[in-house]
Amino acid sequence: SSERDAADDDALDPITPEALAEHDGAESCWKAIDGRVYDITDYLPHHPTPEAVILEWCGKEASEAWHNKRPGVPHSPRAEGMLESYLIGRLVDEAGEPVEPEAAARIDESTDEAGNGEAADATARLSPAEDERLHRALLGLPLDGRYRGVFGDGGEMQVNVQFDLRDGVLSNVSYRHLAYRGVDYRALDEEDDLYPVWVQHQRLAEGLEGQPLTAIFALHEPERLAEDIDGYSGATLRGNKVHSAFRDALNRGVYSWP
Template sequence: MNKIAYTAFVAFVSSVLSLLAVNALSLAGEERDADELPLITLDELAEHDSAESCWKAIHGRVYDITRYVPDHPTDEAVIREWCGKEASEGWDNKRPGVPHSPRAQDRLERYLIGRLERSDAAPWEAVVVESVADSTEAQEREPSVDERLARALLGLPLDGHYRGVFTDRGSIQINVTFDLRDGRIHALEYRHLAYRGVDYLALEEGDEGYAVLLQHRQIAERLEGEPVTRIFALYEPERVVDDIDGFSGATLRGGKVISAIRDALNRGVYSWP
């Protein structure tokens, strides 16, 4: 009986060691093949800009994350924003100044499919080296702490271009884009504004609901140049917009606009000025 148990134990250990060896060889093969990955142009990348086929480029490497989209912990609209694009900025700023974790990086590598070909044919590694050199020279000229880093450490929003959404039951109702400069809102626009199947951005004067579109436009106008904290006034919309054509301030649902703007701030800078 002991002989049988011993034989089974040896067989089990041998199987485990074999699996580990195969896995190690597989990983080594992946490392070797990384430098031989196919080149993917920006035009090819841009063709895969949906949840059904989502590719994104991060620091010169291209990933097909289509299979991961349904498992992403945040709303699908968040990850769709980066499909078909160079997404290093979003990857390095999961929150302002805070990159994705090493664990997320390990998971990302499972979806590696190629290398991004720059339009000027310059290798991405050279761009990184030049960027580091420029940063070093700047520090030698100016010994003070980088302003963006200081703001991030203090939990303050960084200057830059932002995008954010408000969704309800998987449907995007509001998608905003705006700039922050010195903590003030500029150029607020709506990329999407809809409710119960009505696309408010497509309405014309005289259409039912057009007054609500005008109210949202007033928000954009009256937040121009205001501190970002001004968005909380939208909890009482009548303080920001006019009562147009019998529509009360409550019709506005200002909380949705607040949520979209806060979503943008939580996601971090979409692009730098």
């Protein structure tokens, strides 16, 4: 009952949002969930997603994220049991009063804006390829499955990608088609002048393998994914088109179920 919870909470160490915010990384990761604070540092390497998914919430009010590991899908009772073993305290304001999750989320935001101007500026300066929050907002969180999508221009289909999504992570990224002005890049020989462009596009695909879906925004800055991009300046295919094909695939929805 809520009475018993309140009594339990009184026995817990009081922790302020400011103290919480100091433990915001892999070396020490605290999270506030439903008014309680958990030190999940030791659990980070064991979480079944790329670490970035839960690292993002270190030092923060994370109730929303915890209750929606995917939109509308809470963690399992098993996960809840694990979480309780990392309990270290309860979230309180300066007056020692419990902080409701929504109020705590607001404190997170205001310390970014007012108390921590530099961090806020850094966020404002993020390139579109790095802004994970923007990426999530733009994509929503699509279902698991196999996807196919195309980019076409000037009456020609140029890019056709296929990939699998599992828990928001990309795998089996491949091109079903890659062509420009009648040149089929997948059919080129190593001696061909345009062969490096095909290699670069393969690198782009490899660079996305195992990454969260949000990584597709890096295709706008392909040098992030493919080391040797010399041929890019003069290239006829590029990351923007591959990005567009990914977005087409997501708009179409799952092509086939896993």
